[in-house]
Amino acid sequence: MTLPERLIPYLQVLPLTLVLLLFLGVPLAIVVVVSFFDYDIVSVIPTFTFQNYIELFRSGLTYDLYLSTLKYALIVWAITLLIGFTVAYFLVFHVRSLLWQIALFLLCTVPFWTSNIIRMISWIPFLGLNGIFNQSLIALGIVDHPLAFLLFSDFAVVTTYVHLFTLFMIVPIFNAMARIDPAIIEAARDGGASGFRILTTIVIPLSKTGIALGSIFVIALVMGDFFVVKIMSGGQSGNVVFAMSNEIAMLQYPPAAASAVVLIVIVSLMVAAILKIVDVRRELAG
């Protein structure tokens, strides 16, 4: 059975399209439509109004929340990039046997098999005033009283994000680095290039797809999260999706929908920007 060459890609992309249309397209369409509705305490009123968007843009809170969320996103992105790159580099270039590579890699993934929520709850006995970390610091004599800022603070939020999401940076970069032809590196070394030079002129450029992907993942994950911030900041920080979840909890759908549309647009722009720098799609056709 030979299918016409032209049709094959359409058939191949069909499952994806179906799933997306059904399970994303419908909710997305509903969200966009509802964002233009009005509402009162009892129900959502189908009209067409820009009121939700106007209120959103006029409110100082919106900007504060976005600033706060972007701050987290950028800090977490930078840290996970640093850690992810270094770990991937170590695994690919310094670990000799394939078996060890896989073993160490899997070692990093094991914590992920434990549910996110359990791991989040466990930060409290770890970072709390009476927690393991503080007790160790005191036992080692580094400090003489427990550090309060470790928990329920921005530090705690960022730490948790890094803890949860670094894997998403490691995996794509690892994949990208693993494809670098070792011959190129050998040639460069024989040509007299220093380790640093090899890093900047060969390794980094050749892993940029991995870096771009990891960045997209981490940023999307942080921008879309709400309960890490809620719990780890002890409720002292807000972020965009958290405010949205409060509105949804009150059945205030129109402003939540407007908020969601704005968020999707903004993060899509961020992703598009990353893809402009590293055109993952163009490399595909090559």
Add this chain to the structure above:
Amino acid sequence: MAEMRSGRRPWTFYALAAFFTLFVLFLYGPMSAIYILSFQGPNGGLTFPLNGVSLKWFYALFQQQRTGDIAGSFARSIALALIVLILTVVISVMAGLAFRRRFLGAGVIFYMAIASLIMPGLLVSLGIGLMFQFLGIGTNWYTSALGAHLTWTLPFGLLIMFAVFSRFNRAYEEAARDLGASDWAILWTIVLPILLPGMIAVALFGFTLSYDEFPRTSIAVGPSNTLPLEIWNMTTNVTSPALYAIGTVTTAVSFLVIALALGSIALIQRRRTRRVLQTSEGGR
């Protein structure tokens, strides 16, 4: 893999190894709290101090005490995650293959996948619930929740496939075609093996993302909760170190699985090397 001159390792190796060790300690740090506290005494709680030591919470996992339906929701979450894993890999690979050529709507589908990544999970859940209600179908963990999970994992899968294909050397395929291989044969014997690391990454993400997923599932889950939901709901009531017992058990099981997997890989490698040495006198 790139190999340094064998024997002497550069100082960077030790520096990086130290960094790696620190990272692993960081990852396992809070886990240590989990492991220790899962042996919490019968009257103890979720924080230190340890009130005695016991195995009580491990037993509690399998009984449906005040711990809620841990056993049931755990089974559901695992089953769902496995289904999601398989579907994500299959659909992502197919879509990745599709995107190698130009076709109508490629851009739209791509950005829909991105939107799927970004769209707040609560709204996805709500939308799916509304849709099922409208269509008169009951929501369930293997229907509506499955769809919700796929909207989360497929963008990851797709993007990883993009990255994998971007370094894909078409020369192999063309060579195989010149030699007369059919499309299917090319797929099975050349493309998929090369894609394998990428597929494993997709599988890994697919499983973990589904297993941990919370907002997208919350409203559209149907009459029985998945594990993250059950745990989250329990947090409005007395919870117990049984949660930590879950963490310890899953870690132990993971280590076991990994040890088995690595052990078998090592075994296969050794056998393969032996065979190669046997068939080609003198080895490579």
Add this chain to the structure above:
Amino acid sequence: MSDKRTMVESSGLEPTGGWSRRSILKGAAASAGLAAGSGAITGFPTIWAQNLKDVTLLQVGGSYSAIIDIARKASEDLGFKVEMQTADHAALLNRLVSQPESLDIADTEFFFLNYTVPRGIIQAIDLKKYKWWDQVVPIFTKGQYPDGREVSRQGINPYEVQYVEKPGDKTFAKGPTGWVTGIPTVYNADTLGLRPDLINRPIEHWHELLNPEFAGKTALVDVPQIGIMDAAMAIESGGDLKYADKGNMTKDEIDQTIEILIKAKKAGQFRAFWSTFDESVNLMASSEVVLQSMWSPAVTAVRARGIPCYYVPLKEGYRAWGSCIAPMAHLKGLKLDAAYEYLNWYQSGWQGAFIAKQGYYTSVPETAKKFMTENEWNYWYEGKPATKEIKDPYGNHIEDAGQVRDGGSFWERMGNIACWNTLMDENRYMIKRWNEFIAA
């Protein structure tokens, strides 16, 4: 097997066990003399339908109420399947609104009725078919204490949302009728919890929560509607502001409250805002806070770890809350009959005793009393010292002999309600300002 059963039924001959009980009850139920006494324990189901056992009822609610053990006991006693599923408030509300047919019994707090009744999501309960209403505590049936005083109307007082004129009504009736919106099931009076070993003086007023003496060692609950009322109790008790209705603030009152809160937050008054039960327990148990808004079982949980914790009765009163269960609007026919069976079973005592041991009250205490030991009843309801150790429903030790329940007897606590959990008219504005407070 089923053939044999039909034969047996029509012949009037009974095999052993359950069937004979059922046929007796079938006749006895017709006579009104079936008092709660003998019927309560073995008297279910009181209606007879062959395929009643094929019915499944799904109840969804908070994890403090939708407890699996209750479902199991109900299934056992009733003969048909009852299932429970937990859901947090936000998910539950959204599910009620978007997928009403995906559950059968809605287990929600009273203020949810403000959402569900106008939308016709649940159906009114016919008091002729529900047999315990006369024994329900007058707080719910009449909005009064037994001595005739009116219960505080601040917030959403359950009495105000308890009745409708007739089924299908979207607004509430002003007084008692024959149709109720929900059966009150679980409720309690909330106050502040504290560490008596870390605070050396008696705490008697809500305003201590904002006392700079405890800066960095207090916490509020992070649910806006509840947190803001706890804050309002503290602020009003300190004399800074007088509210017309703490449960329904005006924009102005909200603004002033948030201003005070923001100032306190910036001055470092609060260590954290907890959103999960465990957080509150952990905060208290690990000494991160010494005074915070808390829920009753959390206090018990802290004490169960051997750490002293006191649920302090304050002069200004308690903030009360209550849950109720109601059948969804789509139930009819056999399933609706099963639902009424279930509602009657629910209040017949077993469930009441179960939750009582977690510190919650049931609206029909007299039936629960039968399932509790005298010691337990005295401790949980009468405010008397325990004669033996007190255990939770799972057999864990909670309290030693000789201890008295914090706050005393049922009427000492539920008789001093300052306000109820609520849903304000200015809710949207309040949430917005609360978000600002959190982000500050």
